[in-house]
Amino acid sequence: MAPSSAxxxxxxDKEQLQANILRLPLEHRSPDREPHSYERWLINKLMRMAxxxxxxxxxxxxxxxxxxxxxxxxxxxxxxPKALYSLVANPNLAFGDLYAAGRLExxxxxxxxxxxxxxAIHSARQKWPRWxxxxxxxxxxxxxxISEAKENIHHHYDLGNxxxxxxxxxxxxxxxxxxxEQADNTxxxxxxxxxxxxxxxxxxxxxxxxxxxxxxxxxxxxxxxRNYGVTVHAYNIxxxxxxxxxxEAERQGLEHLVTYVEDDYRNIRGQFDAFVSVGMLExxxxxxxxxxxxxxxxxxxxxxxxxxxxxxxxxxxxxNAWIEKRIFPGAYPPSxxxxxxxxxxxxxxxxxxxxxxxxxxQTLTHWLDNFTASQSQITDLYDELFTRAWRLYLxxxxxxxxxxxxxxxxxxxxxxxxxxLPQSRQDLYTFPATPEGI
Amino acid sequence: MAPSSAxxxxxxDKEQLQANILRLPLEHRSPDREPHSYERWLINKLMRMAxxxxxxxxxxxxxxxxxxxxxxxxxxxxxxPKALYSLVANPNLAFGDLYAAGRLExxxxxxxxxxxxxxAIHSARQKWPRWxxxxxxxxxxxxxxISEAKENIHHHYDLGNxxxxxxxxxxxxxxxxxxxEQADNTxxxxxxxxxxxxxxxxxxxxxxxxxxxxxxxxxxxxxxxRNYGVTVHAYNIxxxxxxxxxxEAERQGLEHLVTYVEDDYRNIRGQFDAFVSVGMLExxxxxxxxxxxxxxxxxxxxxxxxxxxxxxxxxxxxxNAWIEKRIFPGAYPPSxxxxxxxxxxxxxxxxxxxxxxxxxxQTLTHWLDNFTASQSQITDLYDELFTRAWRLYLxxxxxxxxxxxxxxxxxxxxxxxxxxLPQSRQDLYTFPATPEGI
Numbered sequence: 001m002a003p004s005s006a007x008x009x010x011x012x013d014k015e016q017l018q019a020n021i022l023r024l025p026l027e028h029r030s031p032d033r034e035p036h037s038y039e040r041w042l043i044n045k046l047m048r049m050a051x052x053x054x055x056x057x058x059x060x061x062x063x064x065x066x067x068x069x070x071x072x073x074x075x076x077x078x079x080x081p082k083a084l085y086s087l088v089a090n091p092n093l094a095f096g097d098l099y100a101a102g103r104l105e106x107x108x109x110x111x112x113x114x115x116x117x118x119x120a121i122h123s124a125r126q127k128w129p130r131w132x133x134x135x136x137x138x139x140x141x142x143x144x145x146i147s148e149a150k151e152n153i154h155h156h157y158d159l160g161n162x163x164x165x166x167x168x169x170x171x172x173x174x175x176x177x178x179x180x181e182q183a184d185n186t187x188x189x190x191x192x193x194x195x196x197x198x199x200x201x202x203x204x205x206x207x208x209x210x211x212x213x214x215x216x217x218x219x220x221x222x223x224x225x226r227n228y229g230v231t232v233h234a235y236n237i238x239x240x241x242x243x244x245x246x247x248e249a250e251r252q253g254l255e256h257l258v259t260y261v262e263d264d265y266r267n268i269r270g271q272f273d274a275f276v277s278v279g280m281l282e283x284x285x286x287x288x289x290x291x292x293x294x295x296x297x298x299x300x301x302x303x304x305x306x307x308x309x310x311x312x313x314x315x316x317x318x319x320n321a322w323i324e325k326r327i328f329p330g331a332y333p334p335s336x337x338x339x340x341x342x343x344x345x346x347x348x349x350x351x352x353x354x355x356x357x358x359x360x361x362q363t364l365t366h367w368l369d370n371f372t373a374s375q376s377q378i379t380d381l382y383d384e385l386f387t388r389a390w391r392l393y394l395x396x397x398x399x400x401x402x403x404x405x406x407x408x409x410x411x412x413x414x415x416x417x418x419x420x421l422p423q424s425r426q427d428l429y430t431f432p433a434t435p436e437g438i
Numbered sequence: 439m440a441p442s443s444a445x446x447x448x449x450x451d452k453e454q455l456q457a458n459i460l461r462l463p464l465e466h467r468s469p470d471r472e473p474h475s476y477e478r479w480l481i482n483k484l485m486r487m488a489x490x491x492x493x494x495x496x497x498x499x500x501x502x503x504x505x506x507x508x509x510x511x512x513x514x515x516x517x518x519p520k521a522l523y524s525l526v527a528n529p530n531l532a533f534g535d536l537y538a539a540g541r542l543e544x545x546x547x548x549x550x551x552x553x554x555x556x557x558a559i560h561s562a563r564q565k566w567p568r569w570x571x572x573x574x575x576x577x578x579x580x581x582x583x584i585s586e587a588k589e590n591i592h593h594h595y596d597l598g599n600x601x602x603x604x605x606x607x608x609x610x611x612x613x614x615x616x617x618x619e620q621a622d623n624t625x626x627x628x629x630x631x632x633x634x635x636x637x638x639x640x641x642x643x644x645x646x647x648x649x650x651x652x653x654x655x656x657x658x659x660x661x662x663x664r665n666y667g668v669t670v671h672a673y674n675i676x677x678x679x680x681x682x683x684x685x686e687a688e689r690q691g692l693e694h695l696v697t698y699v700e701d702d703y704r705n706i707r708g709q710f711d712a713f714v715s716v717g718m719l720e721x722x723x724x725x726x727x728x729x730x731x732x733x734x735x736x737x738x739x740x741x742x743x744x745x746x747x748x749x750x751x752x753x754x755x756x757x758n759a760w761i762e763k764r765i766f767p768g769a770y771p772p773s774x775x776x777x778x779x780x781x782x783x784x785x786x787x788x789x790x791x792x793x794x795x796x797x798x799x800q801t802l803t804h805w806l807d808n809f810t811a812s813q814s815q816i817t818d819l820y821d822e823l824f825t826r827a828w829r830l831y832l833x834x835x836x837x838x839x840x841x842x843x844x845x846x847x848x849x850x851x852x853x854x855x856x857x858x859l860p861q862s863r864q865d866l867y868t869f870p871a872t873p874e875g876i
Contacts (some may be wrong), residue, residue, distance in 0.1 A: 119855075122855075179862075180861065181861070181862055181864065182861070183861055314781070314782060314785055314786065314787050314788075314854050315782040315785060316782075335782055336778050336781065336782070336788045337775040337776075337778045337779050337782055338775075340774050340775045340778060341775050343752070343774065344752060344753040344754075344773055344774070344775055347752055347753060348752065349752050349793060349795065349842055349845060350752075350774045350791060350793060350845075350847075351792075351793045352791065352792060352793070353788060353790065353791035354789075354790060354863065355787060355788060355789045355790070357787065357859070358857065358859055402857065403855065404787055404854040404855050404856075404857075407787060407788075409788075416752050416842040417557075417560075417841065417842050418842075419796065419840065419842075421795070421796055423618065423619070423620070423621055424617075424619055425792065425863070425866075425867070426619065426867045428863075428867075429863070429864050429866075429867035429868075430867075
């Protein structure tokens with residue numbers, strides 16, 4: 001333990017943690033037996049391999065293991081020895097599973113703990129021996145062909161509109177990164193500003209036609225129709241989302257401008273003045289980038305602009321195993337050069353790339369706040385395991401964007417021979433994108 | 439010949455063309471012999487392989503060969519049969535050499551002819567048989583190690599400041615793409631706006647330190663010092679340019695802020711708040727991208743921003759053989775994903791990419807206008823061959839940017855863990871970047 005005069009956080013009340021955990025349907029209960037000396041050794045080793053994050057462990061019997069070189073800021077509580085073994089064997093997967101099951105409890109701010117962990121691991125992993133890298137590696141995402149994509153998307157996006165309504169923005173149910181023009185914007189403001197920012201980047205004009213791939217609950221399509229007078233064909237394979245999107249377009253009297261098609265993006269047909277996809281590329285899979293590129297090339301008119309908005313990376317890296325397995329099956333956020341190869345395949349010209357990384361950290365912070373406020377309702381809809389898993393997913397994502405493990409890229413591109421280009425990007429910034437009075 | 443009622447341009451006056459050519463030190467003169475029938479066949483074949491551009495040929499004896507499927511807009515005059523054979527064998531190299539030597543003359547607007555040619559070839563080359571692709575391919579650029587770079591740069595940038603002064607902007611002698619905020623900006627306005635735009639993207643503040651790699655005649659370094667109160671270390675291996683840059687900084691009383699270092703960018707030492715390089719990456723060579731990335735990583739402070747401004751491509755492609763051989767030895771403009779691999783190597787986060795392709799076409803048009811106006815002075819400085827070569831290089835570059843064969847990327851990036859990021863790009867557009875009253 002490092003010598004320091006800074007006050008340490010108090011140890012969590014074991015009874016209280018146990019009470020929280022005991023509400024869960026646990027397979028394993030704390031055996032209350034003494035930890036073996038090699039179990040203590042294993043924890044020390046684990047922490048050193050993870051780059052010595054400022055975490056102390058409290059074990060099933062109440063024993064505390066302090067970190068050996070930093071002042072602890074968080075306490076991680078393990079309910080049973082088996083939890084320890086699965087954490088050591090496969091931390092990427094086990095951390096999330098154990099937390100969801102309540103076999104791993106945390107005292108301290110969850111996003112901050114995850115941020116500390118990510119930072120420590122990021123610098124430590126450079127020095128990992130090869131065997132450890134192999135043991136702890138993430139796996140290739142599952143396939144994303146037409147039939148698999150349906151299952152992947154169903155797993156996540158068909159969880160029920162009532163669920164998402166509890167913690168997404170009230171304005172247009174956007175489940176993608178918002179755009180905080182000012183740091184103190186609300187989630188609602190920032191989500192509408194995102195829609196506006198995207199429309200401006202596409203230089204939409206009344207009467208234009210737009211193809212949208214992966215439209216979520218249809219908010220962008222309605223915004224474009226409502227505010228820019230364009231006709232939109234919006235594709236989505238999530239039945240729940242399409243149902244909501246259609247009802248909402250009808251309620252807003254926009255059915256004559258917006259058509260929601262319950263179909264795979266690969267089946268988009270026709271030619272459009274603009275092509276847009278916000279938050280779908282993560283699910284496309286690298287193998288399908290050439291096909292996506294060919295699709296956009298076919299359906300974008302000669303003078304048209306295309307925009308892809310997606311989570312990405314600074315360098316190629318597989319998705320965290322737990323996220324890919326439990327939350328986003330098939331997900332792969334591309335590195336920026338992998339992303340732009342989509343443009344290269346189709347002989348497109350990249351006009352504009354903007355990185356909104358910290359905007360996603362802020363969006364997720366707002367989501368987690370809403371989520372936490374609705375926690376008991378969510379547990380009623382599903383169960384405690386689900387709520388804990390999603391809380392961790394949101395907190396972990398905040399940490400991933402804060403530490404730069406994930407990025408958010410908006411890329412605007414056009415056919416390589418299109419010379420009808422905007423003179424500059426000045427027109428994006430003439431007026432605030434944030435709506436007044438909400 | 440295609441049937442059409444549109445009036446054709448008159449054939450150029452042969453005497454006049456000959457008079458123009460005869461002023462040149464020619465090895466080959468028109469033999470005035472009848473062309474063989476296979477020579478006519480060869481021209482037809484050549485034009486079809488080049489995608490049937492709207493070009494008619496006039497041969498050494500006055501014979502005219504019309505294109506077989508389009509209305510001609512330009513006439514290409516060949517002085518001798520050997521010119522024809524070298525054009526067929528290696529058009530990428532021979533076109534420029536023959537034009538420079540006056541053995542290939544053109545009637546019509548040179549940039550427009552080149553644009554027609556580029557467009558025709560771009561679509562035709564997809565269908566070339568493999569043997570033709572191999573015959574006509576460009577070659578790998580020559581090496582760009584420290585000693586070779588010196589020679590490469592000397593070849594182009596040490597042609598004499600008097601020469602460049604004749605056709606670059608009068609404001610700061612910028613030999614890189616300008617930024618035309620408004621389509622009707624002058625070259626001087628647009629070059630100063632470019633400097634301002636770059637400074638804004640770097641978010642410079644008084645007292646900051648900046649490293650500049652490849653500083654040309656030092657205009658950006660002086661602009662940053664003068665207008666932003668920053669200290670600049672600017673590196674360049676062109677002796678002529680450094681001499682000019684130092685004299686100019688002294689004249690402007692900026693020696694206390696700007697240090698011009700006559701040395702290779704690879705020898706930049708120290709840590710800086712910003713790293714900038716405008717128009718040098720083209721000369722770095724792909725093999726040296728990892729080293730460049732490591733260099734920037736070492737010399738950029740934790741919260742610093744870096745900007746690379748470079749000619750690029752929509753997809754990987756070798757430089758035209760004539761440009762690489764006669765104009766820019768060692769040059770290789772990277773595709774956008776190759777470009778951004780520089781950022782990936784160093785675990786940087788790409789914040790902003792802007793493509794100024796058509797701004798470079800406009801810059802080059804202004805340069806060619808100035809060049810043409812100073813043509814006789816340039817021929818007095820060098821000779822007719824030089825003037826013709828450079829006229830073609832400028833005209834061909836206009837065409838390359840107009841047709842999308844070349845792009846111009848400005849890329850802003852920072853260390854992957856830097857969270858002191860600008861909230862948005864709005865601050866780049868608050869006031870016009872173009873100076874008033876010039």
